[in-house]
Amino acid sequence: MDFSKELLFFFSLLGVFNGLIVAAYFFFFINENKFSNKFLGALLLVLCIRIGKSVLLFFDKNILITIVLIGVMACSLIGPLLFLYIKTNTGKIKKLQWKHTLHLIPAIVLSLYFLSSREDYQNNRILISKLINIINFQWFCYLVISGFLLKNTFDNFRNRVHKNSKNEVWSVSIYVGIFLIWFSYVSFKFTSYIAGAVVFSFIFYILMLILYNLKKERRQKKHPTSDTKQVNEIIQKLKYFLEEEKVFKNNNLKMPELAKLLNITPHQFSEILNLSLNKNFSNYINEYRINEAKHFLLHDTNYTVEHIGELSGFKSTSAFYTAFKKHTGVTPSAFKSQS
Structure with missing residues (x-):
């Protein structure tokens, strides 16, 4: 050969x-x-x-x-x-x-x-x-x-x-x-x-x-955090679910459920929140819930404060009062009186 x-x-x-x-x-x-x-x-x-x-x-x-x-x-x-x-x-x-x-x-x-x-x-x-x-x-x-x-x-x-x-x-x-x-x-x-x-x-x-x-x-x-374009797309998708679909109103909403909607893992979601938005999951979701509560407090005077907390996605009245005061510096009742 x-x-x-x-x-x-x-x-x-x-x-x-x-x-x-x-x-x-x-x-x-x-x-x-x-x-x-x-x-x-x-x-x-x-x-x-x-x-x-x-x-x-x-x-x-x-x-x-x-x-x-x-x-x-x-x-x-x-x-x-x-x-x-x-x-x-x-x-x-x-x-x-x-x-x-x-x-x-x-x-x-x-x-x-x-x-x-x-x-x-x-x-x-x-x-x-x-x-x-x-x-x-x-x-x-x-x-x-x-x-x-x-x-x-x-x-x-x-x-x-x-x-x-x-x-x-x-x-x-x-x-x-x-x-x-x-x-x-x-x-x-x-x-x-x-x-x-x-x-x-x-x-x-x-x-x-x-x-x-x-x-x-x-x-x-x-590892989407290494791809700026992909991260921006995920953030835009996240805003859609929160601002348009208002998934934050679900008081049992957990990070894995929202990550699944975004088609990413909970770890990836946590990375994006921490590194790109500088927030943790609980605070980020509560911001949307508090803004929703503010809207009710300003425009729907017939609702009780407790009911507004429930409509905004908080699991309990105490959780609503604690988160609201942490983000605004006043209680929901005080905010409603001032407005």
């Missing part, structure tokens, strides 16, 4: 090796959206097996029939696992059911058939070649139905109606990568059989770069 082939062999198998590590990571070490990540791990695993078989067969035509058959069986799982991954990642499958395993039956039947085979590769070559054509067609069919699942996402990418979510970007990236690998295999007669392995390596590292950027973006969202 000359140097150029050695380099090609190394580069092709390096992608497979790294793919196996990432497959294990998604399969065993990520709990978030567990079904989706399990399918992604399984998808990467069968891809690595399929690609690994291609690399070994390209450089050694006399490899064991068992290796070839394992590669063929893995190939038959790529389409179904892609479909199930996209279904779970886009939320179209909320709970796995037995019927979802029906997609795996052809691969199971194929496995049982080949496990009983003891002939060498040369004697099975024609049969395997025909099976590969059938599997490539099956792969294509799953690409089509998976593409329909992502139709709205593709439309949004084209029309840019709204920003695509992390899951949408990742699903489309995986889908396009699998499509390119499929295309490289069905067109190898015009290129090279090793093209699929080379394309896989390139796509694998591109996908890892996309994943890194998505993770980086997610980390930035976890």
Whole structure:
């Protein structure tokens, strides 16, 4: 094997090796959206097996029939696992059911058939070649139905109606990568059989770069105080809920509830209040409640002071009197008399 082939062999198998590590990571070490990540791990695993078989067969035509058959069986799982991954990642499958395993039956039947085979590769070559054509067609069919699942996402990418979510970007990236690998295999007669392995390596590292950027973006969202524009948007949204929706009138309002309305964590909300507004949650909400109480005290003389405190969002009369005097220097009754 000359140097150029050695380099090609190394580069092709390096992608497979790294793919196996990432497959294990998604399969065993990520709990978030567990079904989706399990399918992604399984998808990467069968891809690595399929690609690994291609690399070994390209450089050694006399490899064991068992290796070839394992590669063929893995190939038959790529389409179904892609479909199930996209279904779970886009939320179209909320709970796995037995019927979802029906997609795996052809691969199971194929496995049982080949496990009983003891002939060498040369004697099975024609049969395997025909099976590969059938599997490539099956792969294509799953690409089509998976593409329909992502139709709205593709439309949004084209029309840019709204920003695509992390899951949408990742699903489309995986889908396009699998499509390119499929295309490289069905067109190898015009290129090279090793093209699929080379394309896989390139796509694998591109996908890892996309994943890194998505993770980086997610980390930035976890720390909005580092993004002035995002903080200003959150503050404007906060003012809307307080000034227009008047959520402060809910005397059971807690920081996590308001943070959820803003689509941020309570910790992020606390950071924004402390660092950007120089206030804590209780004082900030009480300012709105006291301004509301002032309005009632000035314009609605028929209400008792106690009732005004309740209408403004205070849980008790004592809490109303304490907060009002702290912010204005006088009691609600004194404020009403002075006005």
